[in-house]
Amino acid sequence: MDTNGKALTSAGRLLAGIDSPEQLKTLSLEELYRLAAEIRRVLIDTVAQNGGHLAPNLGVVELTLALHFVFQAPHDRIVWDVGHQCYTHKLITGRRDRFHTIRQYGGISGFPKREESRFDPFGAGHASTSISAALGMATAKALKGCANRVVAVIGDGSMTGGMAFEALNHAGDLGRNLIVVLNDNEMSISPNVGAFSSFLSRKLSSRTLVSLKKEVEGTLNAIPGLGPNLLQILRRSEDSIRVFFTPSMLFRALKFHYIGPINGHRLERLIETFETARSLTGPVLVHVGTQKGRGYEPAERDPSVFHGVGCFDVKTGKVRKDSGPPPSYTSVFGRSLVELAEKDPRIVAVTAAMRQGTGLDLFAERFPQRFFDVGIAEQHAVTFAAGLAAEGYRPVVAVYSTFLQRAYDQIVHDVCLQNLPVIFAIDRGGIVGEDGPTHHGVFDLSYLRHIPNMTVMAPRDENELRRMLKTAVEHGGPAAVRYPRGTGLGVDLATPVEALPVGKGEILREGDHVLLAAVGVAVHEAMKAAQTLEEDGIQAAVVNARFIKPLDRDLLLHWAKHCRGRVITVEENAVQGGFGSAVLEMFADAGWFPRSMVRLGIPDRFVPHGAQAVLRRELEIDAEAVRSAALRLCRGEHGIS
Amino acid sequence: MDTNGKALTSAGRLLAGIDSPEQLKTLSLEELYRLAAEIRRVLIDTVAQNGGHLAPNLGVVELTLALHFVFQAPHDRIVWDVGHQCYTHKLITGRRDRFHTIRQYGGISGFPKREESRFDPFGAGHASTSISAALGMATAKALKGCANRVVAVIGDGSMTGGMAFEALNHAGDLGRNLIVVLNDNEMSISPNVGAFSSFLSRKLSSRTLVSLKKEVEGTLNAIPGLGPNLLQILRRSEDSIRVFFTPSMLFRALKFHYIGPINGHRLERLIETFETARSLTGPVLVHVGTQKGRGYEPAERDPSVFHGVGCFDVKTGKVRKDSGPPPSYTSVFGRSLVELAEKDPRIVAVTAAMRQGTGLDLFAERFPQRFFDVGIAEQHAVTFAAGLAAEGYRPVVAVYSTFLQRAYDQIVHDVCLQNLPVIFAIDRGGIVGEDGPTHHGVFDLSYLRHIPNMTVMAPRDENELRRMLKTAVEHGGPAAVRYPRGTGLGVDLATPVEALPVGKGEILREGDHVLLAAVGVAVHEAMKAAQTLEEDGIQAAVVNARFIKPLDRDLLLHWAKHCRGRVITVEENAVQGGFGSAVLEMFADAGWFPRSMVRLGIPDRFVPHGAQAVLRRELEIDAEAVRSAALRLCRGEHGIS
Ligand SMILES: [Mg+2]
Ligand SMILES: [Mg+2]
Secondary structure, X not given: OOXXXXXXXXXXXXXXXXXXXXXXXXXXXXXXXXXXXXXXXXXXXHHHHHOEXXXXXXXXXXXXXXXXXXXOOOOOEEEEOOOOOOHHHHHOOOOOXXXXXXXXXXXXXXXXXXXXXXXXOOOOOOOOOHHHHHHHHHHHHHHHOOOOOEEEEEEOOHHHOHHHXXXXXXXXXXXXXXXXXEEEOOEOXXXXXXXXXXXXXXXXXXXXXXXXXXXXXXXXXXXXOOOHHHHHHHHXXXXXXXXXXXXXXXXXHOOOEEEEEEEOOOHHHHHHHHHHHHHOOOEEEEEEEOOOOOOOHHHHXXXXXXXXXXXXXXXOOOEOOOOOOOOEXXXXXXXXXXXXXXXXXXXXXXXXXXXXXXXXXXXXXXXXXXXXXXXXXXXHHHHHHHHHHHOOOEEXXXXXXXXXXXXXXXXXXXXXXXXXXXXXXXXXXXXXXXXXXXXOEOOHHHHHHOOOOOXXXXXXXXXXXXXXXXXXXXXXXXXXXXXXXXXXXXXXXXXXXXXXXXXXXXXXXXXXXXXXXXXXXXXXXXXXXXXXXXXXXXXXXXXXXXXXXXXXXXXXXXXXXXXXXEEEEEXXXXXXXXXXXXXXXXXXXXXXXXXXXXXXXXXXXXXXXXXXXXXXXXXXXXXXXXXXXXXXXXXXXXXXX | OOOOOHHHHOOOHHHHOOOOHHHHHHXXXXXXXXXXXXXXXXXXXXHHHHOEOOHHHHHOXXXXXXXXXXXXXXXXXXXXXXXXXXXXXXXXXXXXXXXXXXXXXXXXXXXXXXXXXXXOOOOOOOOOOHHHHHHHHHHHHHHHOOOOOEEEEEEOOHHHOHHHHHHHHHHHHHOOOEXXXXXXXXXXXXXXXXXXXXXXXXOOOHHHHHHXXXXXXXXXXXXXXXXXXXXXXXXXXXXXXXXXXXXXXXXXXXXXXEXXXXXXOOHHHHHHHHHHHHHOOOEEEEXXXXXXXXXXXXXXXXXXXXXXXXXXXXXXXXXXXXXOOOOEHHHHHHHHHHHHHHHOXXXXXXXXXXXXXXXXXXXXXHOHHHEEEOOOOHHHHHHHHHXXXXXXXXXXXXXXXXXXXXXXXXXXXXXXXXXXXXXXXXXXXXOOOOOOOOOOEOOHHHHHHOOOOOEEEOOOOHHHHHHHHHHHHHHOOOEEEEOOOOEOOOOOOOOOOOOOOOOOOEEEEOOOOXXXXXOOOHHHHHHHHHHHHHHOOOOEEEEEOOEEEOOOHXXXXXXXXXXXXXXXXXXXXEOOOOHHHHHHHHHHHOOOOOOEEEEEEEOOOOOOOOXXXXXXXXXXXXXXXXXXXXXXXXXXXXXOO
């Protein structure tokens, strides 16, 4: 048990005996508290080694134990929203011995996953899906006449996603047995924004309070038999109004039973409350207050830093910088946008609860009036930006590729159809690594390329990112710049930043035998491959396409023909409908076909979690894979890929 | 003025004098009411002739007049949600003389459109976008220091879309001047579902009332100085609780000023209220009650029928059936699903507020327990279905192609990543006609094809639709069946319905000169073209691919080679990333290239509104276009397309 690496040596004796949640039920309250302490130790030690979501997991240790104490998983279903808070759940549902492999290639996932365990009835990674999924499951149970329970655990941040509201609305209407646990830590990733969150925490504005007071007074006044006595009391007491106006009102309005708020670190209270919830008929909302980072002082002090964190030193809480001198694409984006915005007052920035993650923190500090964090609400973010653009602004929506999927319709319907100059700064395009299949950004080139009026770019290094950003701002129509997770190449950042001609690529390396046409980080792999191919006597031409849409037809055609019709496209995107597909379409439309062509990219399957380099190797989209493909083509062995 | 066709002859004298909303402001109240009557006459006569959205427009005549009376458009911005209720707005903003062309090719749009008028500051077509867009505009105004107002007009149905909630949450937080007019007719397209709508209309369940009562009692009890007297009164009066609990609570919770509900057909009340709203600082919600179909008895009686309606007889209210004997794809789907569900208890059906539009009304009647209308909430619909599928059901999500765009992320993240057997019955795939660019379903093959685990089909006729539906149900993974708006070909419906082998197409017509590979309705056009090509001495082979994913590689390759490498693909989908693109990718992956290839489909621009046949001709995706392309290829004139 204790042979699985350093992290697990910290697992205590109680945890070592828990192979299934059934065994929790024999523990005393005192033992449960001890178990919680043991689990916290494992969480801290493991995340310190592997990186991961620490603060959210530390916040729900007692919550998770209480859930498993009261409910009968896997017979009862526990659905975790987002799912990055499922570590305790994994530790006590038969995955303790593999826990040290979390987020590593071939190891267990950092998110719930149906394939991994029958205790994970529904996977996640994106926010706000749990109530919908749980309601579907609860409905299925009801149709089958099963008595088992379905529980969704959702954070206050996820509640701002519109999908959660859609599901609450439907759940209230259906009236099925469904338990929603609102894990309220007054945080999403960074502190919450939005009126809803101040509502939950009862931090109502005094304006709201005053108007509510008036309304309650008016109402009471109209009830016969209530004297001016009552009104006087009410007038004196703002608190009385405040108390009237609890979150319960909202959830009851949506026809939920409401219980709470309760302290999410008191096991006895949690157990008692979940038992009550289990006994009720119809939808129930249990409002639980938790502390993000609970039990680890550095995480309590700075929960945002320890939300998703790399390796760190347990003793000091100091995060080990995994990025050396070359800055990350994210930080280059953040700094470049500030520079552009200094000169262009039309530039405003929008994020959906990812101020730090997208590098917009700098912008937010410098231009607080021009910065908008809309909460976890990508759909609204995009159409809000379209509204700004309609009034002459140049909004930059900074968002991770995978989360922009949420706003596909808004990109089509609100931005591109109206040809509005909204700029999409798409971070985490391509393989993201340890967060795995829910987080890889490998579809964006495909889902953006077919939308009319859209311009799609991907920089080959951080310098080109700056130029593309400027190009997008000057372009005057919808434009997307898509860049990867991680550090840049460390190239010099040229000043002044010059815009690129739209639809023009560049030839990086001339050659006669095979054309390597690439976009984004794949350009670097293509260049490396071209160098090694020299040893094989193969002269590869390398084109950096820069624009996935519009394509540089002339440049690509010229070099494809020059290279005797041998073409390899390289991209970190699905090969279906992506950059290579666009090149192929362009050839066909030009009435010309290559002799042989290989499209390297993400194959038609979901990519697991693991280190970026490991995955790139496994997927055959690195320099070595480009080289092999080139050798096959040039030696006439095509037909394999 | 009265020369523009029959409809406008009914325009009265007052309307004839309104060329801009500025002129409204000189009218007396009595004149405004007369104008409303004149407008209703034009609405009824025009929609009777052209088809369109009648009931929603009849409901907002006074609301629209009052808005334009109080606000200064286009200086002030009026943003219509969905936009199908903008007819009165169009009539009084300089488009009266073109109003008889509404929804016709080359005529004015049935929706707000930026290109059409400076009075349309933001276009629409899909639901729930208006608050986001208006908030963006209001924010822009504030940044610029402009004093003009932004008004969003949104229906109660659209409010159930999560995006509206996301926007309200952000608006309350920002505190900008923004006026949201909630047009509450207790209807979306058909009567509303969801807890929220009963909340708006105060139809609270008695369970909710009882629990609220308890809570209020408890709260009052805890306030020192309130005697048992008050509690007794409260106990006696359910109404007092009900009154406490108005929609105002929710909107105030979200930090909006709340005014209402007010009668939406009393002009004096509307004008006075909008003037108040205009004078307030911060976000304001005006709750207006209107009657859908107001002023036209058949529409008042049956607002669902007159929501979006074809031509009808004004006197009798009888809708002219534009469909002859061949049934529509929608109705074939509806009937076939019921037949399948009779034998397969795993089948359940999900719609997002389109029970009738998707043909599920039959299913809902036959299997009320297995039918789910989730409201205008496509994201939730898809993940709710995924939850059902995770528990062993075979949910069929029936949805229009254009609206499924809203759930792209849920299809990727909740359905396909988990390989859950959710079936997408995608109606209105391809050109929809008069509803125009916001409603054409021309991207689905492209946005679905690149998602791993997804199977994508399109039937060539109504018989094949039945078979594909059965195939999808038996398949056991995510599967989409995509079919067009309109009537089928009138073919015999074979019984028993037999499933198709997954990934197998069919050769419909052998030929040696050119391969016409098509999917969906385009197969019929390809067949017609093949017949006429005989006159030119060209023998065209026609393959019905049936599956866009997985493609029938062997069949397509065989016939492409057999036809001397001349290939034409035909589809009613974007040529970027669609079926033709898939065929091209498959060829390249097989290491084979055609001699010449033309992909017919929707070009890289948004398609305007107009009759389906007119648009198909204009887009060159009909039989004639297929024939021309074949002649070009066979006569070696390729290079044009
Ligand atoms: Mg939170
Ligand atoms: Mg309505």
